[in-house]
Amino acid sequence: MSPIVEGFGALLDPTILLCIGAGALLGMLVGAFPGVTATMAVALASSFTLALDPLPGLAVLLTIYVSSNFGDRVPAILVNTPGTPASIATTFDGYAMARKGQAGLALTASAFASAWGTVVGLVLLMVAAIPLSRLALNFGPAEMFALVVFGLTMMIGVSGGKIVKGLMAGALGLLLGAVGRDPITGTPRFTFGIPELSDGVPFIAAIIGLFGIAEVLNQILTHRRGHKVEPIKEFGRWFPNKRDWRTMLKPLAVGSGVGGVVGIVPATGGDIAGILGWDQARRVSKRPDRFGKGSLEGITAADTSSNATLGGSVTTTLALGLPGDSVMAVMIGSMVVWGIQPGPSLFTNQPDLVYSIAGIMLIATVVALLASIMRMRGVAKLLELPQHFLWAVILVFCMVGTYAVSNNVFDVGVMLVLGLVGLFLKRFGIPPGPVVLGLILGSLAEGNLRRALEIGGPANILTSPIAVGLLLVSLLALVGPPVRTALRNRRAKKALETPAP
Amino acid sequence: MRPTFFKLAAVATGAVLLTAGCADRGGVTEDSSEYPSEDVTLVVPYDAGGASDLAARTLAAEMEETLGQSIIVENRSGGAGSVGLEYLAGRPADGYTIGYLPVETVMLGHQGYDVDPADYDLIGQMVSVPATVAVPADSPYETLDDLVEAAKEDPGSITVSNSGAGSIWEAATTELGNATGSEFKPVPFDGGAPAVTAAVGGQVDAVVAGISETAPSHSEGQLRVLAVFDSEPSESLPDVQTAAEQGVDVTIGGWGGIGAPAGLPEDVLQKLEEAFAAAADSEEFTTIISDSGNIPVNVPAAEYAQFVEDEHKRFGELLGNQD
Amino acid sequence: MSPEAPGTGAPSPAEEGARSAHPLRDLVPAAAGAALAVGAFVLTLGIPVREGLTQIGPRWWPEVLSGALLLLAVLLVAGTLRKRSAKAVAADTDIPDPATREGAWRLVAMLGSILGYGVLWYFVDFRVSTALLFAALTWIGGGRGWKALLLFPVVVTTVLHLLFGVLLRVPL
Numbered sequence: 001m002s003p004i005v006e007g008f009g010a011l012l013d014p015t016i017l018l019c020i021g022a023g024a025l026l027g028m029l030v031g032a033f034p035g036v037t038a039t040m041a042v043a044l045a046s047s048f049t050l051a052l053d054p055l056p057g058l059a060v061l062l063t064i065y066v067s068s069n070f071g072d073r074v075p076a077i078l079v080n081t082p083g084t085p086a087s088i089a090t091t092f093d094g095y096a097m098a099r100k101g102q103a104g105l106a107l108t109a110s111a112f113a114s115a116w117g118t119v120v121g122l123v124l125l126m127v128a129a130i131p132l133s134r135l136a137l138n139f140g141p142a143e144m145f146a147l148v149v150f151g152l153t154m155m156i157g158v159s160g161g162k163i164v165k166g167l168m169a170g171a172l173g174l175l176l177g178a179v180g181r182d183p184i185t186g187t188p189r190f191t192f193g194i195p196e197l198s199d200g201v202p203f204i205a206a207i208i209g210l211f212g213i214a215e216v217l218n219q220i221l222t223h224r225r226g227h228k229v230e231p232i233k234e235f236g237r238w239f240p241n242k243r244d245w246r247t248m249l250k251p252l253a254v255g256s257g258v259g260g261v262v263g264i265v266p267a268t269g270g271d272i273a274g275i276l277g278w279d280q281a282r283r284v285s286k287r288p289d290r291f292g293k294g295s296l297e298g299i300t301a302a303d304t305s306s307n308a309t310l311g312g313s314v315t316t317t318l319a320l321g322l323p324g325d326s327v328m329a330v331m332i333g334s335m336v337v338w339g340i341q342p343g344p345s346l347f348t349n350q351p352d353l354v355y356s357i358a359g360i361m362l363i364a365t366v367v368a369l370l371a372s373i374m375r376m377r378g379v380a381k382l383l384e385l386p387q388h389f390l391w392a393v394i395l396v397f398c399m400v401g402t403y404a405v406s407n408n409v410f411d412v413g414v415m416l417v418l419g420l421v422g423l424f425l426k427r428f429g430i431p432p433g434p435v436v437l438g439l440i441l442g443s444l445a446e447g448n449l450r451r452a453l454e455i456g457g458p459a460n461i462l463t464s465p466i467a468v469g470l471l472l473v474s475l476l477a478l479v480g481p482p483v484r485t486a487l488r489n490r491r492a493k494k495a496l497e498t499p500a501p
Numbered sequence: 502m503r504p505t506f507f508k509l510a511a512v513a514t515g516a517v518l519l520t521a522g523c524a525d526r527g528g529v530t531e532d533s534s535e536y537p538s539e540d541v542t543l544v545v546p547y548d549a550g551g552a553s554d555l556a557a558r559t560l561a562a563e564m565e566e567t568l569g570q571s572i573i574v575e576n577r578s579g580g581a582g583s584v585g586l587e588y589l590a591g592r593p594a595d596g597y598t599i600g601y602l603p604v605e606t607v608m609l610g611h612q613g614y615d616v617d618p619a620d621y622d623l624i625g626q627m628v629s630v631p632a633t634v635a636v637p638a639d640s641p642y643e644t645l646d647d648l649v650e651a652a653k654e655d656p657g658s659i660t661v662s663n664s665g666a667g668s669i670w671e672a673a674t675t676e677l678g679n680a681t682g683s684e685f686k687p688v689p690f691d692g693g694a695p696a697v698t699a700a701v702g703g704q705v706d707a708v709v710a711g712i713s714e715t716a717p718s719h720s721e722g723q724l725r726v727l728a729v730f731d732s733e734p735s736e737s738l739p740d741v742q743t744a745a746e747q748g749v750d751v752t753i754g755g756w757g758g759i760g761a762p763a764g765l766p767e768d769v770l771q772k773l774e775e776a777f778a779a780a781a782d783s784e785e786f787t788t789i790i791s792d793s794g795n796i797p798v799n800v801p802a803a804e805y806a807q808f809v810e811d812e813h814k815r816f817g818e819l820l821g822n823q824d
Numbered sequence: 825m826s827p828e829a830p831g832t833g834a835p836s837p838a839e840e841g842a843r844s845a846h847p848l849r850d851l852v853p854a855a856a857g858a859a860l861a862v863g864a865f866v867l868t869l870g871i872p873v874r875e876g877l878t879q880i881g882p883r884w885w886p887e888v889l890s891g892a893l894l895l896l897a898v899l900l901v902a903g904t905l906r907k908r909s910a911k912a913v914a915a916d917t918d919i920p921d922p923a924t925r926e927g928a929w930r931l932v933a934m935l936g937s938i939l940g941y942g943v944l945w946y947f948v949d950f951r952v953s954t955a956l957l958f959a960a961l962t963w964i965g966g967g968r969g970w971k972a973l974l975l976f977p978v979v980v981t982t983v984l985h986l987l988f989g990v991l992l993r994v995p996l
Contacts, residue, residue: 137698137701164896178886181666337793388964425853
């Protein structure tokens with residue numbers, strides 16, 4: 001008990017609370033800015049937090065990490081542009097809700113779901129860090145490959161009922177993911193001799209183009225003078241009512257579960273978890289047809305799931321000393337310089353520090369939640385700007401944000417080109433979700449498959465119970481729904497044939 | 502809302518006009534004896550937050566004190582570092598743009614990128630990251646010799662993870678095989694951390710990675726580092742012998758130094774070398790680098806230039822088949 | 825979303841095809857997909873393969889993908905033709921708003937000014953070129969008056985400069 005008291009007690013220092021406040025402000029800001037990621041903000045902040053003591057320094061960095069995962073939801077919901085990759089799945093239903101005049105509800109529900117997800121992840125960290133991190137070690141290339149295959153089955157889910165077109169979009173994404181140096185031999189593929197492409201298509205530029213820029217270009221193309229295309233002046237009610245809460249209950253549970261697991265698996269983060277949580281909630285929902293068209297369940301599941309990964313990433317980082325995601329990789333660098341060596345011995349030597357870290361993140365969650373709810377009305381005012389201001393702001397802010405990722409004009413070009421590709425997809429009714437899914441999972445799928453084969457041939461995959469289990473689940477996910485539909489049709493036919501009395 | 506908006510706007514307009522007025526930075530044809538009379542930019546060819554970025558930023562903060570001007574770190578990542586290195590090579594040789602040169606400076610040219618160490622004036626080397634080879638804690642291999650013998654017995658059966666295709670650690674694996682007449686199977690991962698994780702989890706037989714990546718897991722008892730590929734034992738792994746001590750004469754690893762576009766005026770180069778030497782010797786710099794698990798060094802320009810030339814030749818032979 | 829509201833610009837014939845439940849809405853993407861698949865396959869053949877320890881080479885994955893994309897394109901065409909013969913052209917649920925001729929010009933003009941910005945950016949300071957771009961985009965979008973064309977560009981450019989240039993120290 002005493003490490004808990006000591007760990008949490010250490011946070012009562014006003015300096016630390018001040019640091020949390022500063023971190024929350026910075027995190028929200030960079031999160032909301034498309035292009036600027038939490039990794040970049042933490043990396044730049046760490047250059048001056050190194051001068052601080054460990055706890056205040058950690059307070060700044062961890063709070064940026066937590067609160068940027070609140071801030072990034074705002075542009076996802078209001079202008080269809082994910083602030084960071086973690087909010088890709090938020091756009092699926094969030095933007096649709098906003099267009100239906102429910103922007104207020106979408107913003108608040110998203111904030112509550114994000115807060116709930118973060119807390120679940122942190123509870124996992126506090127009660128079961130060591131055993132969970134051991135589980136993570138079982139995820140080698142074979143298991144990762146099987147997990148990614150399961151992820152690829154989601155392409156059907158995010159196709160929104162247009163399966164062939166959705167799968168084509170998925171193949172496009174996978175091909176884009178194949179651009180760059182081969183993961184095993186280093187052979188350049190589809191790079192056309194451009195050095196920037198040898199690391200692959202810049203991911204953040206691609207998602208901003210496909211979602212945000214494509215949406216703006218479409219509005220520019222279709223807007224008529226004197227005819228209001230954008231109905232987002234209506235925010236609807238802000239707080240979820242009793243019925244909304246009941247609707248949110250199941251996706252909150254599903255999202256927590258999915259996010260918790262994905263967070264612990266190394267090298268997977270909020271972007272994948274958000275989509276996975278969204279798709280799983282769709283599978284168990286009573287109204288799966290509404291997903292992607294402004295479903296409260298959808299946005300709740302996506303945000304719960306993507307934020308539940310935070311605790312998992314911190315768990316892997318602290319309990320194994322191996323970074324759970326790119327933000328934690330940067331943070332390990334700072335911790336080591338402060339003389340904190342993450343790893344199993346941290347839990348025996350400095351258990352109070354683990355609780356302090358969890359405590360900082362809990363306070364940060366509360367601060368971010370409060371800030372999200374209070375400040376929403378101000379942010380939402382942005383949309384009351386006339387469309388010519390809004391277009392200019394989104395276009396230029398996305399360009400500058402994308403440029404800032406690696407200070408390269410090439411990324412901005414990729415963003416604009418994919419914006420045009422996204423416009424094409426939109427005009428011809430092809431869902432953009434599978435493209436992004438393919439882009440995220442493509443290199444993971446190929447890299448891990450080939451790594452697994454290098455290590456032990458096909459037997460490496462077939463002898464792993466986790467991998468085989470995941471592959472079977474993927475098969476079920478593929479075959480299940482059509483079989484169920486067929487059965488239902490046959491039953492319906494029978495019911496028709498039996499004359500009604 | 503309205504009045505504040507306009508007040509803000511008025512202030513902002515003033516600010517922009519003011520800054521735009523003094524924005525004309527180009528076309529400096531000043532006497533180089535007054536160097537440095539404005540901010541210096543330090544290009545880092547990787548994203549902010551990595552070990553290279555930390556080393557560069559720490560050094561930059563110390564060099565500012567001698568130069569008396571701000572050093573602004575610019576991260577220009579992409580193309581395995583080639584984007585930033587090519588950018589640096591194309592900047593004017595006036596001392597106002599310098600850059601962090603990693604070991605990839607001598608490797609990328611042999612891997613199809615347009616990077617040549619001759620394009621840079623070398624100022625000094627400040628960090629060294631010797632390669633290590635480590636096995637899972639429960640591995641049957643107790644010494645480097647055990648591992649090499651196993652690889653000799655069944656060539657290509659010993660899997661060794663590394664941080665990526667074409668990385669220095671993959672090259673180190675090949676070099677170890679060449680030097681011992683054995684054959685390992687390199688398994689490239691997507692970054693150093695997943696490669697070490699794979700070894701901790703027992704998915705591969707061994708991992709070759711930088712000392713700062715394996716030493717923490719070694720002291721936690723998750724990995725056993727078998728050898729350090731350096732000329733002397735490391736402070737962070739006092740119980741581990743060097744490869745040479747175990748009869749395998751291989752020294753290889755990552756390193757980082759500072760360079761500038763080739764053709765710097767002599768007096769500018771000298772000022773930079775002085776600032777570099779003072780910074781690399783400073784306690785602030787050496788403490789942060791040793792704490793992060795790497796080895797701070799202070800190699801002067803001439804010696805560093807010779808070293809880079811040797812390394813360039815060496816990797817040409819090692820990576821030659823990839824051209 | 826919106827019904828056929830009478831607007832200023834008339835929809836172009838190609839766009840007309842794109843938005844109704846016309847087979848072109850399926851056939852154009854199918855053709856694009858097939859072209860991409862063939863193009864990718866041809867490029868794949870140019871990837872050098874070295875003999876090495878690897879089990880499957882660098883060509884395998886792109887080959888599989890381009891094959892799959894081609895197959896899907898064929899499936900899409902087949903599905904469309906069958907639907908048409910059965911005269912069961914279901915109403916597409918999310919037909920996008922019709923594009924207007926005015927909108928198309930606006931789009932081209934905006935993309936053009938962004939390209940111009942890219943060139944200008946190399947020669948002029950970020951603050952000047954960005955303020956000009958904001959003014960141009962706002963004007964093309966329909967904004968008029970000094971507040972829209974002078975004040976707004978200066979204010980947002982300042983915000984960008986403070987956030988990126990000063991706070992994040994991005995070399996703009």
